[in-house]
Amino acid sequence: MLYDHLAGRWLVSQLQFNSNFTQNEQCVAISTTSDATGSYNRYEFDFGANFPDYPKFGVWPDGYYNSINVFPGNSFAGAEACAFDRNAMLVGAQAGMICFQQAPSIASLLPSDLDGSTLPPAGEPNFFVNLADSTHLNLFKFHADFKNPANSTFTGPTLISVAAYSETCARAITVACIPEPNLGEKVDGLSDRLMFRLAYRNFGDHESLVANHAVKGGALAGVRWYEIRDPNGSPNVYQQATLVDPSTNFWLGSIAMDNAGNIFLGFSASSHSLFPSLYAVGHASTDPLGVMSGPLVLFNGSGAQFSSFKRWGDYSSMSVDPTDDCTFWYTNEYYATTSSFNWRTRIAAFKFDSCKGHGR
Template structure:
């Protein structure tokens, strides 16, 4: 195979190399850092309307070496704990079998096999997959590194794909068309019944390439835009759909002001209309203490957020490694009519939310390379320094709720899934913890659970999907959940979506870097989850699975 003949290429910056770029980074000493004004405002640098995806020309790929997707470690100190981990929300005791069942359960885009093989489109192998999906009226779109495919929601049958990510930009010209750098996101705008597709360009001049479909059909045409990223390498982009904008966060590296945090808002109204002069409004703070934020993403299509409510971001869980009892909140108020009136609140840790104490996964060591796997000494990354995509939002009318998860170290040493339900009344933008828990299996369990994603249906049932592995188990895909009436802070026992039959090697420990639990707005009951696994022990030969999950009490 080609990986045996090539030197694996990767892009990393060490914490020390970036610290020299971030000398201004510290917690603020004054209230002036509480509120940022004077945003950076940019119009799209290029716009067009694409041909239908189903008509995009296929190009023959040129053979290339395998490569790892770019990723940079935020430059925070890593104080690896020698003492036992602590957890203030660990779930103990047995639980009933999860009541949610699996419906559609099919293979997704993969780097191996004869079906849905992305490497056949690329001409090379890549890791990790960055598993991501969204669910529309009749279709599911899965986008992984570096290809996407469209599936029939009812049957799981493939409608289109796999298609290389930059082939989506065929005819657009420029670096959106020539580059295919990964860290992809696909979203379904549940309020407008449109698709949003995005990936960044990770070499200068940096760009965000984003497209909005002209109809609910993912195989149709798109309004395509490119926007500049002027603050450096825009790493680990995450998106959320809100009523007034499409929101994005990037960890920015190597720009004119060093390392920093960059939240952006995109003019959703103009983009849905296909107007070329859509604006991007961004803030930038040169701080190492505000990073890897998630913007809230609407799941309750029938009950959107209160009018005028700013977008909530959560992040920065690793400011005091290896333990913490805080998740940091941020508020983005955008005004596209008067951009100078836009504000961003919370930089510098000024909006902390208290949570039960936790220890970062792998005790806060780097990206968290401590997850074991069967028949292979290579350890996998948990990425425990950040919250895991998405920040799922729902408005019940009498209260608002946000759900999110991340990876932690349990007292017995394995990695488990910490999850939160935050709530706020209709009159408030900043939530508090309503319930939280750490799911690590029954007492005595030594298996690792990591790389989770969480969401809630219209009844209040919660589904949590994640990777599952140990020295005796190949990396697999499991899920659990909580139904209305279960004790707060607990999950039911887990079930399996698919068992892995191989382990990963020779990929720099990369796993993830995220997975995706999405909700089908058509019934507001059916969850869809995607994650990776291996069928054989190998490097760069991952497969993915996508499955629908539903609780019996949701109709």
């Protein structure tokens, strides 16, 4: 679920599929007003026998951008980048979809999601980023033309150099490795992909993307975060760091930036003695590059997960409130008691005193 602050609308999406995955759809609903409990324009986009796994969305002025991992049957065909006709969906008209299928070597793309009242430069493409290798990110550019779809382009990748890292759980060998207290199962760190959102902001004199993913470090798992600048020119990492603790594992992060350039990063924390809990750290725009303060304990879990396919998340969400462009809202899961498929959700809000609200 995302909020399109440019139009004052909500976007809600859910997969639909039959029992043997031979017919698969991405259902998308756009609210007709800013009331999330009101009416919606509803759409069903057909993917046939290709299961559109792990969908992620981003709001952009010219479209709603979506990434999926495509599974025809039991095989993996690669990531696919799609764009939905935002202008049509806002008025409930028939809406088209433009997609670019990638090779199996490209997985788990993440589309950029616009924050703030300053739009990207006119005609700027949406950015898709994923992990390339242990020292690089891939950046792609998606230009969608709904009037003439043949003019649409998906270009890249541009390689962005990052500090070397290793995956937390080596997913090809051991999918789940992050521990919980006694009776809890080890859970998947999902460290083979960037975590939701790829938050974009235009400051006028520069453009920034912030992103994060789980890496090997500390007790076992830490969170690597980046600020990437000049994404439509010569994309580069302006700052980066890895958040680790010697006794606690950090993973399932989500990151965003306010209008003053302050950053909050929320994530899950767990160990053999700590039930999965919600933590956050913050980087003030006046701090040295790569420095985070905290962690702030948002909520301590009181139970562990078992017999739940070892999945956790699959993602959390950090967003910036468009009414003041300063307040961060973070949501993640936890367990109140040790159980199976019985997670609960907490929502936290916080802001930097230095941020002056001028949202829309």
